Amino acid sequence: MEKEKTAVISERALGIKASITMSITAMANQLKKEGKPVIGMSAGEPDFDTPESIKQAGIQSIIDGKTKYTPAAGIQDLKDAIVAKLKRENGLEYSAENVIISYGGKHSLFNAKMALLNPGDEVIIPTPFWVSYPSQVDVLGGKCVYIETKEANNLKVTPEELQAAITPKTKLFILNTPSNPSGMVYTKEELMKLADVIIKNDIYVISDELYEKLIYDGQHVSIASLGADIKERTIIVNGVSKAYSMTGWRIGYAVADSKIVKAMANIQSHSTSNPAQASQWARLEAVSGSQDDVAFMKKAFQERRQVLIDGLNELPGIRCIAPKGAFYAFPNISSTFGKQCDSGVITDAVSFCEFLLKEQLVATVPGSAFGSEGYIRLSYATSMENIKGALERLALFLASLR
DSSP states (O other): OOOOOOOSSOHHHHTSOOOTTHHHHHHHHHHHHTTOOOEEOOOOSOSSOOOHHHHHHHHHHHHTTOOSOOOTTOOHHHHHHHHHHHHHHHOOOOOGGGEEEESHHHHHHHHHHHHHOOTTOEEEEEESOOTHHHHHHHHTTOEEEEEEOOGGGTTOOOHHHHHHHOOTTEEEEEEESSOTTTOOOOOHHHHHHHHHHHHHHTOEEEEEOTTTTOBSSSOOOOGGGGOHHHHTTEEEEEESTTTTTOGGGOOEEEEOOHHHHHHHHHHHHTTTOSOOHHHHHHHHHHHHSOOHHHHHHHHHHHHHHHHHHHHHHTSTTOBOOOOOBTTEEOOBOGGGTTOEETTEEOOSHHHHHHHHHHHHOEEOEEGGGGTOTTBEEEEOOSOHHHHHHHHHHHHHHHHHOO
8 A cells, every 4th residue: 555645835834824915916916017007005115215324334344345154143233233222212221132133023023933932822913913923923833812903992902902812821912013004003101001911911022113213193112111020021023124214135133031032043043044244234324323314204104194094084984093103004994895896896805905906006905914804004105196196096996886
């Protein structure tokens, strides 16, 4: 009897879910190939170039022969600069042994989860969430526990909701402020109440602060800055992709208790080793150099945000909480469900996005990709012309519904 062959693909890999937006992305790309004037409102990266001083720092490092391996956890100069930044901007006291440099914020998030999670550990994730949070937990054998946030609470988790989700198996809570996709920002008072729950239940929190420099109302507060007890339970993840328009440089960092950082560094040493050295030196310029370009980009995003949010809230059946950070709007479009357009009946956010793209050539992302049905995400990391054009086309689409 012939021996049964072992499956080629691992169960772990098969468990990773395909992107819910793949069909929409493929449709948008095909329409663009056909020469159709598609307006893309789905971008997750700034439409600005990397600031010149940062590019030159990366180039100069190559000219200077800084092209070899570095320590797996990153160069000392960059770690020291991040320690100084945390003290200067966030009121946080750390040392270099608390810092690890990785290939972007996503890499830092994965390393942190790998260092903390055992199979069966529960991870609390509020919705809407950034798309990679659940997949990373799943591939590591953890269990995702979702908290469905409410518009009445500005799509932010409350301490009561967090407490209710905690069980003896809870290991980790994921906090994202400012949020992708909603743009919501937690206040100091809100973070203090969440910190009390985290400390009381002796769990850890990953604080994803990648958009900290892109806040338009209020100011960024790191939950780690609210006392020694919460600080030792916090893993801060940050980077330069968004605020400095460096998505392609792939450089991020995490800050945590030295034992956690050491575990992350061991993992990284056997997976990717060190991030590209040129990217590290460019990152050093970003954190230490002039912040004028960041201020310029932030001002442009703020102006675009106002036009997009005002325009969305003027549309019939659409409501959108004003985002206080990042560069996304997350309007509720559920009032269109059950309505008919030329392409068919809108049954969910995916069909809304598909029909909008097909009929009006506007590319958006369904909220179900972020765990929140009934919403879509629009990025204002695009030109004012595109924003106004998308609003006009969206109005035409909504007017055609019957």
